[in-house]
Amino acid sequence: MLDEIAARRAACTDSFHGNGLTTTADMVATIGADVEADTYGDGGVVADLEKEIAELLGKPAAVYLPSGTMAQPATLRVHADTRSSRTVLWHPYCHLARHELEAYAQLHGLVGRAVGEQSRLITLADLEAVAEPAAALLLELPQRDLGGQMPSLDDLFAQVSWARDRNMAAHLDGARLWEASAGYHRSPAEIAQFFDTVYVSFYKGVGALPGCCVAGPEDVIAQVKEWRRRLGGTLYGLWPGAASARNKLTGALAEMPARMDHALAIAKAVEDVPGVRTVPAVPQAPMMHFLLSVSAGRYAENAKELAEADKFWVWPKAMETEDPDVVRVELAVGSATLRHDPAEVANILARLIA
Amino acid sequence: MLDEIAARRAACTDSFHGNGLTTTADMVATIGADVEADTYGDGGVVADLEKEIAELLGKPAAVYLPSGTMAQPATLRVHADTRSSRTVLWHPYCHLARHELEAYAQLHGLVGRAVGEQSRLITLADLEAVAEPAAALLLELPQRDLGGQMPSLDDLFAQVSWARDRNMAAHLDGARLWEASAGYHRSPAEIAQFFDTVYVSFYKGVGALPGCCVAGPEDVIAQVKEWRRRLGGTLYGLWPGAASARNKLTGALAEMPARMDHALAIAKAVEDVPGVRTVPAVPQAPMMHFLLSVSAGRYAENAKELAEADKFWVWPKAMETEDPDVVRVELAVGSATLRHDPAEVANILARLIA
Numbered sequence: 001m002l003d004e005i006a007a008r009r010a011a012c013t014d015s016f017h018g019n020g021l022t023t024t025a026d027m028v029a030t031i032g033a034d035v036e037a038d039t040y041g042d043g044g045v046v047a048d049l050e051k052e053i054a055e056l057l058g059k060p061a062a063v064y065l066p067s068g069t070m071a072q073p074a075t076l077r078v079h080a081d082t083r084s085s086r087t088v089l090w091h092p093y094c095h096l097a098r099h100e101l102e103a104y105a106q107l108h109g110l111v112g113r114a115v116g117e118q119s120r121l122i123t124l125a126d127l128e129a130v131a132e133p134a135a136a137l138l139l140e141l142p143q144r145d146l147g148g149q150m151p152s153l154d155d156l157f158a159q160v161s162w163a164r165d166r167n168m169a170a171h172l173d174g175a176r177l178w179e180a181s182a183g184y185h186r187s188p189a190e191i192a193q194f195f196d197t198v199y200v201s202f203y204k205g206v207g208a209l210p211g212c213c214v215a216g217p218e219d220v221i222a223q224v225k226e227w228r229r230r231l232g233g234t235l236y237g238l239w240p241g242a243a244s245a246r247n248k249l250t251g252a253l254a255e256m257p258a259r260m261d262h263a264l265a266i267a268k269a270v271e272d273v274p275g276v277r278t279v280p281a282v283p284q285a286p287m288m289h290f291l292l293s294v295s296a297g298r299y300a301e302n303a304k305e306l307a308e309a310d311k312f313w314v315w316p317k318a319m320e321t322e323d324p325d326v327v328r329v330e331l332a333v334g335s336a337t338l339r340h341d342p343a344e345v346a347n348i349l350a351r352l353i354a
Numbered sequence: 355m356l357d358e359i360a361a362r363r364a365a366c367t368d369s370f371h372g373n374g375l376t377t378t379a380d381m382v383a384t385i386g387a388d389v390e391a392d393t394y395g396d397g398g399v400v401a402d403l404e405k406e407i408a409e410l411l412g413k414p415a416a417v418y419l420p421s422g423t424m425a426q427p428a429t430l431r432v433h434a435d436t437r438s439s440r441t442v443l444w445h446p447y448c449h450l451a452r453h454e455l456e457a458y459a460q461l462h463g464l465v466g467r468a469v470g471e472q473s474r475l476i477t478l479a480d481l482e483a484v485a486e487p488a489a490a491l492l493l494e495l496p497q498r499d500l501g502g503q504m505p506s507l508d509d510l511f512a513q514v515s516w517a518r519d520r521n522m523a524a525h526l527d528g529a530r531l532w533e534a535s536a537g538y539h540r541s542p543a544e545i546a547q548f549f550d551t552v553y554v555s556f557y558k559g560v561g562a563l564p565g566c567c568v569a570g571p572e573d574v575i576a577q578v579k580e581w582r583r584r585l586g587g588t589l590y591g592l593w594p595g596a597a598s599a600r601n602k603l604t605g606a607l608a609e610m611p612a613r614m615d616h617a618l619a620i621a622k623a624v625e626d627v628p629g630v631r632t633v634p635a636v637p638q639a640p641m642m643h644f645l646l647s648v649s650a651g652r653y654a655e656n657a658k659e660l661a662e663a664d665k666f667w668v669w670p671k672a673m674e675t676e677d678p679d680v681v682r683v684e685l686a687v688g689s690a691t692l693r694h695d696p697a698e699v700a701n702i703l704a705r706l707i708a
Contacts, residue, residue, distance in 0.1 A: 003397060006390075024389040024593060028382065035378040036360075043357060066420060070586020103584035107461050203590055210589040230457035231585050232424020235564040236557055239378060240594060 005316045008304070012313035016345055019207040020336030021313060030208055030244040038242070041225070041234045046242045050213065052249075057198050058189035059215035063225045064242050066233045068175060068201055069100045071214050072138075074227035075197050077108035078220050079169035080135035087111045087134040088171075089127070089163075092118040093145035094138060095173060107231075110135075121151050124158045137163035140173035141180040141191065147279035147289035147330070148176070150183055160194045169196040175212075176285065178205050182256035183285035196220070202245035205259075205286070205334060206252040211241035255335060259286035262342070263333045269342035275353045276346075279328075286333035294353040296320050299327050302352045314348065359670045362658070366667035370699055373561040374690030375667060384562055384598040392596070395579070395588045400596040404567065406603075411552050412543035413569035417579045418596050420587045422529060422555055423454045425568050426492075428581035429551050431462035432574050433523035434489035441465045441488040442525075443481070443517075446472040447499035448492060449527060461585075464489075475505050478512045491517035494527035495534040495545065501633035501643035501684070502530070504537055514548045523550040529566075530639065532559050536610035537639035550574070556599035559613075559640070559688060560606040565595035609689060613640035616696070617687045623696035629707045630700075633682075640687035648707040650674050653681050656706045668702065 015021050038046035046064050054062040065071040073096060080086045088104070090097060092114040096104050104110040113134065116126035121143055139159065142148035151159070160170040172195040174180065174188075181188045192198045197216035202208040214224050228234050263283040270276050275293035292299065299318045306312050318327035331337070337345070369375050392400035400418050408416040419425040427450060434440045442458070444451060446468040450458050458464040467488065470480035475497055493513065496502035505513065514524040526549040528534065528542075535542045546552045551570035556562040568578050582588050617637040624630050629647035646653065653672045660666050672681035685691070691699070 006393075006397060024385075024391050024597075025387060027591070028385055028389075028594070031378075031382055033379060035382075037378050039360075043360060065586070067586040067589050069583065069588070101580055101584045103586070106584055209594065210591055226455055229423065230455045230460055232419070232421040232457070233586060234423070235421050237381070237564055240382070240563065243378075 008307045008316070009313055011311065012307055013311040015313035016337045016340040016348070017314065018205070018332040018334035018336060020334070022207070027209055027244070030247050031240050032243055032247045035239050035243040037237050037239045040236060041228070041238050045239050045246060049242045049246050052246065053200065053213040054215050056188055057192040057200070057215040059192065059198065059217070061218045061221035062213045062215035063221050063228065064211060064213050064238060065228050066211060066235070066238070066241065068095065068199060068212050069103060070228065070231050070233050071199050071212050071224070072096060072171070072173060073100070073104040073108050073110065074224050074231060075171060075199065075214050075216070075220070076104065076110055076136050076138065078223040078227070079171065079197070080110060081223070083135040083167065085133050085135045087113050087132055088136045088138055089113050089115050089130060089134050089168070090138040091116060091122050091140060091143060093143060094140065095175070096138070121146065121149055122159065124155065124162060127159060127162050133166065134168050136169040136171050138171045138173055140175070142176055142183060142285040142287065144176065148179065148183070148283060148285040148287040149280050150180060150284045153184060153186070156194055171195060172198040174198050175201040176205060176287070178253055178256055179259070179285040179287060182260040202241070202249065205332065206245065206248050207334065208244040208248040209241045211245050255338070256286060258338060259333045262286070262338055263288060265342040266331070266333070266345050269346040270349060273346050273350050276349050287331060289328055289330050290349060291321070292318065292327050292329065292349065292353045293325060294327060295325055296327050299352060302354060306348070306351060312348065314352065362661045362670070363667055365665065366661055367665040369667035370691045370694040370702070371668065372559070372686040372688035372690060374688070376561070381563055381598070384601050385594050386597055386601045389593050389597040391591050391593045394590060395582070395592050399593050399600060403596045403600050406600065407554065407567040408569050410542055411546040411554070411569040413546065413552065413571070415572045415575035416567045416569035417575050417582065418565060418567050418592060419582050420565060420589070420592070420595065422449065422553060422566050423457060424582065424585050424587050425566050425578070426450060426525070426527060426553050427454070427458040427462050427464065428578050428585060429525060429553065429568050429570070429574070430458065430464055430490050430492065432577040432581070433525065433551070434464060435577070437489040437521065439487050439489045441467050441486055442490045442492055443467050443469050443484060443488050443522070444492040445470060445476050445494060445497060447497060448494065449529070450492070475500065475503055476513065478509065478516060481513060481516050487520065488522050490523040490525050492525045492527055494529070496530055496537060496639040496641065498530065502533065502537070502637060502639040502641040503634050504534060504638045507538060507540070510548055525549060526552040528552050529555040530559060530641070532607060532610055533613070533639040533641060536614040556595070556603065559686065560599065560602050561688065562598040562602040563595045565599055609692070610640060612692060613687045616640070616692055617642060619696040620685070620687070620699050623700040624703060627700050627704050630703050642685055644683050644685065644703060645675070646672065646681050646683065646703065646707045647679060648681060649679060650681050653706060656708060660702070660705060666702065668706065
């Protein structure tokens with residue numbers, strides 16, 4: 001099944017999803033020439049990237065790690081290790097709660113407490129209902145599984161202030177901070193300033209090889225670096241991913257405002273397509289979800305048809321919803337999306353529900 | 355200091371150490387063309403490599419991971435999770451005890467019990483002195499920090515039998531199993547058969563990008579794969595390291611017998627150099643340590659002189675010993691070593707103690 005889908009994808013020539021149909025050769029090319037190697041994460045291009053990210057986020061220090069699943073639980077445990085609680089407050093859709101096989105609990109002895117409702121963003125009232133002295137509040141901007149919704153900056157300030165007033169660390173899951181920055185019309189540093197620690201990713205909107213950074217105070221980052229070693233992330237050389245990130249980041253950041261405008265234009269174009277709704281109705285970052293009035297089986301057939309007949313690649317399977325006649329897909333607006341007119345995107349969506 | 359040494363190394367044109375002065379461009383080239391990507395570790399070249407390694411080691415299954423520091427504690431904890439003990443028996447020089455910031459204890463709740471003496475290999479008598487019901491016995495072949503010494507195959511069989519008779523898992527730290535294979539004149543599978551689980555590495559003697567595999571029973575490997583995800587090692591794409599390993603492994607394995615012969619010839623040539631001793635006196639694998647009768651400071655000056663005047667790269671610093679007039683260095687015999695006559699190696703060593 002996996003191989004069949006991979007083969008179908010490999011035969012496609014076009015896509016509007018994210019940064020498009022990149023090949024492994026494309027990705028290797030992002031490493032670039034004349035890379036200066038690190039030694040077990042020290043020196044070379046890894047140190048250069050860490051310095052660049054710390055500056056970009058307005059933090060004293062940053063550390064490069066292979067993955068967010070390694071980075072975020074380690075960062076949260078460092079916060080907990082200097083506080084009286086192992087509890088972290090997060091949204092029910094938090095990546096740590098849903099996609100990491102409970103690593104936060106199994107490896108780091110943390111307790112995740114979901115606050116608020118799965119169907120909407122966290123509010124200050126949700127936080128005020130919490131009595132226990134938690135170690136940290138984790139917020140994800142934009143909230144991916146809600147189609148990229150974000151609180152107003154005033155709400156954001158109120159929530160992190162609530163946490164900090166209670167000696168909790170405020171941690172940002174900024175897997176898509178670059179996108180949040182475009183949505184808020186604020187620099188990454190202006191958003192990062194609300195938080196003690198900030199996680200950012202390089203392989204999603206940026207389009208580099210897998211890798212990420214955590215930025216924050218010197219003493220916290222030094223501890224995260226120790227956990228990176230314990231977790232097996234301080235490889236003999238981390239330079240391929242770090243070089244790739246450095247080479248791709250500037251271009252991706254420069255493109256984010258255009259991606260935001262394009263997201264808004266796509267949502268507008270889709271308004272006229274019966275059976276397609278956008279979540280949120282007006283995108284708040286360069287991404288959105290579509291609710292498509294079609295069964296999961298019919299959707300998959302249409303996607304296969306589009307791939308085989310038109311060599312056009314879309315999501316091979318849609319996420320099911322509580323309504324058997326409605327499925328959900330996620331559009332990350334990237335450099336490939338920019339190459340497609342909003343009307344073209346709307347047409348493709350119409351074909352997927354036919 | 356780090357940057358100064360890196361710059362001096364970069365200016366050198368020759369070396370006899372391991373696989374030599376590879377550049378980052380050389381390493382990127384090992385990935386090769388037309389690589390089939392995995393998705394979060396599933397499919398593509400990662401699956402191909404895992405199949406190849408399982409067959410090579412004669413095990414039902416194998417899993418690819420980014421690093422040994424991730425792989426080995428995870429494997430040992432899987433053994434402990436199905437037994438009544440969290441204790442692992444290992445040599446005082448075990449990598450987990452010395453170089454991983456106690457990850458085995460901090461992340462996996464394991465207790466490491468060193469058996470035997472630091473200065474020599476584990477013996478059956480050392481094991482027979484253990485009363486507690488441990489979860490696993492870890493053996494490292496060859497024992498790197500003893501210059502690559504290995505027990506006889508009879509001793510090895512007796513030790514793993516002792517462990518298995520007591521319901522302990524036998525785990526091989528085979529970071530240099532390829533080298534052990536050449537030293538024993540046995541195939542990797544013939545050595546692996548003694549063990550329940552086997553860790554092998556690709557970036558040392560093989561000369562690929564960082565990465566490793568653990569091979570063993572299906573149910574154990576499936577659990578190690580879950581821990582890989584929790585530890586943050588199931589990256590969106592693991593294909594660069596896996597492709598590099600596949601491309602380099604066959605050539606490195608084919609070269610191992612020649613590396614073994616060369617190690618023996620070097621030890622022979624060094625016999626005539628006053629102030630240089632080889633540990634062990636007769637190499638047991640394609641590696642050895644040299645005890646050099648020189649102070650650490652004088653050694654470093656000589657190494658710097660060799661790099662700057664001759665553009666010849668050797669260890670920039672030597673390990674100190676209990677004797678202030680003797681230092682220790684480790685020679686990994688690799689493809690670069692093969693390009694240098696044993697007499698030439700002996701001459702360089704003589705200059706380093708001058």
